[in-house]
Amino acid sequence: LSTWSTVPAGPPDPILGVTEAFKADKDPRKINLGVGAYRDGQGKPYVLTSVQKAEALVDGSKPDKEYLPITGHAEFTKNAIKLAYGADSAPLKAGSIAATQSISGTGALRIGAAFLARHYPHAKVVYLPDPTWGNHIPIFRDSGFEVRKYAYYNPATIGLNFEGLKADLLTNAPEHSVVLLHACAHNPTGVDPTPEQWKEISDICKQRKLFPFFDMAYQGFASGSTSRDAFAVRHFVSEGHQIALCQSFAKNMGLYGERVGAFSLVTADPEEKARVDSQLKIIIRPMYSNPPAHGARIANTILSSPELYAEWETEVEGMAKRIIDMREKLYNVLTNDLKTPGEWGHIKSQIGMFSFTGLKKEQTVALAQKAHVYMTADGRISMAGLNSNNINYFAEAVSGAVK
Numbered sequence: 001l002s003t004w005s006t007v008p009a010g011p012p013d014p015i016l017g018v019t020e021a022f023k024a025d026k027d028p029r030k031i032n033l034g035v036g037a038y039r040d041g042q043g044k045p046y047v048l049t050s051v052q053k054a055e056a057l058v059d060g061s062k063p064d065k066e067y068l069p070i071t072g073h074a075e076f077t078k079n080a081i082k083l084a085y086g087a088d089s090a091p092l093k094a095g096s097i098a099a100t101q102s103i104s105g106t107g108a109l110r111i112g113a114a115f116l117a118r119h120y121p122h123a124k125v126v127y128l129p130d131p132t133w134g135n136h137i138p139i140f141r142d143s144g145f146e147v148r149k150y151a152y153y154n155p156a157t158i159g160l161n162f163e164g165l166k167a168d169l170l171t172n173a174p175e176h177s178v179v180l181l182h183a184c185a186h187n188p189t190g191v192d193p194t195p196e197q198w199k200e201i202s203d204i205c206k207q208r209k210l211f212p213f214f215d216m217a218y219q220g221f222a223s224g225s226t227s228r229d230a231f232a233v234r235h236f237v238s239e240g241h242q243i244a245l246c247q248s249f250a251k252n253m254g255l256y257g258e259r260v261g262a263f264s265l266v267t268a269d270p271e272e273k274a275r276v277d278s279q280l281k282i283i284i285r286p287m288y289s290n291p292p293a294h295g296a297r298i299a300n301t302i303l304s305s306p307e308l309y310a311e312w313e314t315e316v317e318g319m320a321k322r323i324i325d326m327r328e329k330l331y332n333v334l335t336n337d338l339k340t341p342g343e344w345g346h347i348k349s350q351i352g353m354f355s356f357t358g359l360k361k362e363q364t365v366a367l368a369q370k371a372h373v374y375m376t377a378d379g380r381i382s383m384a385g386l387n388s389n390n391i392n393y394f395a396e397a398v399s400g401a402v403k
């Protein structure tokens with residue numbers, strides 16, 4: 001008998017499984033709107049020009065292949081948190097933000113969840129928005145947290161359920177619960193709180209002593225501006241919250257496979273920061289020892305060169321703009337050209353990489369089988385997968401599916 005004969009087959013990953021089904025489809029009209037990776041106007045993966053230039057500079061400097069320290073490339077991490085918190089952030093200037101490089105956003109979440117599981121001095125209960133990025137649930141569960149939900153999305157309005165959110169955080173979540181917040185471009189819904197609503201959420205977290213744990217995987221992608229997209233993070237910090245923050249450079253620098261990210265915690269002062277930093281090392285060392293160097297060198301070259309930084313910001317804005325443009329076009333084709341039944345305004349009002357179309361599971365299955373159009377079963381589409389060559393075909397398929 002094999003040692004592994006009792007291992008049950010697990011289900012495919014709900015997002016990466018869509019790519020597998022797409023790859024197996026031989027129809028030339030097929031479209032993959034499953035995974036959240038940016039595509040250019042020709043539907044091709046996009047390597048930013050600023051990244052190409054930074055990589056050439058890194059290669060030209062012929063760096064050695066020595067290990068990075070446990071918490072990674074120190075200058076990269078310093079520049080990454082400056083991008084998130086802003087150069088004039090009080091805890092940044094005071095030197096009281098503990099930070100480490102991470103294996104992209106996922107690794108940042110995992111380090112953060114593990115750190116809180118070990119050192120957060122209250123119950124290990126985390127509230128995640130309903131719905132949230134699917135991987136949040138096992139990341140926190142596997143780190144030892146009890147995972148609960150707070151109201152976020154209202155299917156009736158295809159918008160934010162702000163009353164439900166407030167009720168859950170004000171009355172249902174016990175004091176000191178950890179609350180996961182998508183800093184911008186909420187995945188999967190594309191629905192974000194307004195600045196005024198963020199201020200209310202900050203007040204509620206203060207009043208109820210909730211711990212704000214930010215996941216910022218799309219800084220720059222929502223509005224095209226890295227500082228506008230950091231509004232919530234910077235507001236909470238300016239209000240005195242000791243936040244946790246996960247950053248990813250997968251989307252905004254297109255460094256997906258390079259796995260570049262950062263995890264940080266606001267602490268009281270440099271002495272406390274030093275203690276927290278020492279414990280981050282103790283968490284990371286047995287997990288993967290130290291992070292890969294190449295992507296962090298690329299990101300740091302961009303973040304530390306004024307010219308490349310300016311070029312990068314223009315490119316982030318360009319990616320965000322192309323997505324906003326596709327939202328406009330899709331809305332127009334669905335409503336004006338095809339007279340598709342229903343209200344489609346949310347396609348334009350949602351922001352970031354994704355749109356929650358409101359399509360039902362059966363409709364997504366039919367779209368894959370009949371039209372070779374692939375999306376996740378919750379009706380989420382990656383707007384970046386649309387371009388002028390496939391948007392009409394896609395809109396016709398959706399229109400057909402709901403008629």
Ligand code: PMP
Pocket residue numbers: 036103104105106107133182187215217248249250256261
């Ligand atoms: N958080 C959210 C909300 C995401 O959408 C993603 C990427 N899909 C991540 C974190 C992490 O991605 P990565 O590990 O590639 O940086």
